Amino acid sequence: xxxxxxxxxxxxxxxxxxxxxxxxxxxxxxxxxxxxxxxxxxxxxxxxxxxxxxxxxxxxxxxxxxxxxxxxxxxxxxxxxxxxxxxxxxxxxxxxxxxxxxxxxxxxxxxxxxxxxxxxxxxxxxxxxxxxxxxxxxxxxxxxxxxxxxxxxxxxxxxxxxxxxxxxxxxxxxxxxxxxxxxxxxxxxxxxxxxxxxxxxxxxxxxxxxxxxxxxxxxxxxxxxxxxxxxxxxxxxxxxxxxxxxxxxxxxxxxxxxxxxxxxxxxxxxxxxxxxxxxxxxxxxxxxxxxxxxxxxxxxxxxxxxxxxxxxxxxxxxxxxxxxxxxxxxxxxxxx
Numbered sequence: 001x002x003x004x005x006x007x008x009x010x011x012x013x014x015x016x017x018x019x020x021x022x023x024x025x026x027x028x029x030x031x032x033x034x035x036x037x038x039x040x041x042x043x044x045x046x047x048x049x050x051x052x053x054x055x056x057x058x059x060x061x062x063x064x065x066x067x068x069x070x071x072x073x074x075x076x077x078x079x080x081x082x083x084x085x086x087x088x089x090x091x092x093x094x095x096x097x098x099x100x101x102x103x104x105x106x107x108x109x110x111x112x113x114x115x116x117x118x119x120x121x122x123x124x125x126x127x128x129x130x131x132x133x134x135x136x137x138x139x140x141x142x143x144x145x146x147x148x149x150x151x152x153x154x155x156x157x158x159x160x161x162x163x164x165x166x167x168x169x170x171x172x173x174x175x176x177x178x179x180x181x182x183x184x185x186x187x188x189x190x191x192x193x194x195x196x197x198x199x200x201x202x203x204x205x206x207x208x209x210x211x212x213x214x215x216x217x218x219x220x221x222x223x224x225x226x227x228x229x230x231x232x233x234x235x236x237x238x239x240x241x242x243x244x245x246x247x248x249x250x251x252x253x254x255x256x257x258x259x260x261x262x263x264x265x266x267x268x269x270x271x272x273x274x275x276x277x278x279x280x281x282x283x284x285x286x287x288x289x290x291x292x293x294x295x296x297x298x299x300x301x302x303x304x305x306x307x308x309x310x311x312x313x314x315x316x317x318x319x320x321x322x323x324x325x326x327x328x329x330x331x332x333x334x335x336x
Contacts, residue, residue, distance in 0.1 A: 003314050004059040005059070005060050007160070007284070007286075009041060009062075009287065014083060015084065025067075025072060026071075044062070059098060059099065060099055061101060061102060064084060064104045066164045067164040071108075074108045077106035082119075085103050088102075089101070100126075101127065103120035107135040108135055113148045114147040117152060129160070130160040134196075141204050141209060146209070152216060153215045156215070157322070159218055161200050163225065164193070175192055194225045196225075198224065205254075210250050210254045217254060218254055219281065220255060221258050223260075223267040224255075231247065235247045251275055256275070258283040259299075260284075261290075262289075263299035281318050281321075282296065282315070
């Protein structure tokens with residue numbers, strides 16, 4: 001079965017250098033992208049494709065790994081976003097049947113974010129954008145980012161909210177006291193990353209972003225970054241928040257979910273209960289979760305999904321979600 005994996009990461013030498021030159025460029029997580037992982041992040045050619053073939057993945061949707069450009073200086077982030085998106089477009093042109101891409105956006109320069117998203121979609125043919133949650137002290141619901149969400153909704157492209165490490169003050173209060181390596185793991189892949197990303201979705205809901213832009217579509221990885229599993233408690237927000245719809249409706253109408261290489265059948269069942277088979281997307285979280293042997297294919301084959309639902313999960317939901325890009329690309333920005 002055709003597999004399109006939508007959370008598949010890469011990195012450039014230019015972004016790596018910018019991170020290294022900044023005190024908070026890759027705050028706390030520089031050690032995650034070394035050795036074999038670093039080599040795989042850098043490869044946008046035959047080596048990556050060989051591992052895709054081994055895994056049974058036909059198409060990767062490329063995205064810069066966390067924290068992308070969120071912690072850089074404004075002017076620098078604009079230049080790097082343009083360079084990176086041009087590189088993704090060139091990679092797709094070289095391997096048009098194997099790669100698609102999410103735009104990398106200069107969130108440190110809010111006035112340029114919507115402009116770069118529009119350029120990336122209409123001129124470069126990218127399929128949406130990946131954000132790594134907040135930008136320094138600004139959460140995604142900050143008014144500076146409303147033009148981004150307005151543009152994404154008008155273009156009909158999704159925004160993927162990816163985790164990044166919590167703020168230092170949060171880490172010191174909640175994720176410290178066990179030694180550097182344990183503290184970092186606790187604040188990132190063990191738990192902290194996932195709260196960070198899930199909370200950004202809830203903040204968008206509470207801030208009325210989905211009410212303002214009801215067609216806006218958000219993607220969360222790691223089976224919904226915790227929030228799906230607390231729907232019953234989150235629903236109680238309706239008692240105090242001025243929401244136009246029940247919390248479950250926002251999840252069923254504005255949210256897509258992907259596993260990020262976490263091959264867990266019970267998590268899949270919970271996701272199906274909340275959002276249904278039309279809102280699940282396949283991903284492997286390459287290269288971080290890559291293991292030889294085609295675990296993603298095995299997971300898909302072992303699910304209780306019907307053949308038609310397996311196709312939705314494997315590729316059809318993504319193709320439906322992004323089909324609008326093909327029609328929008330030739331449109332003039334003035335018509336959007």
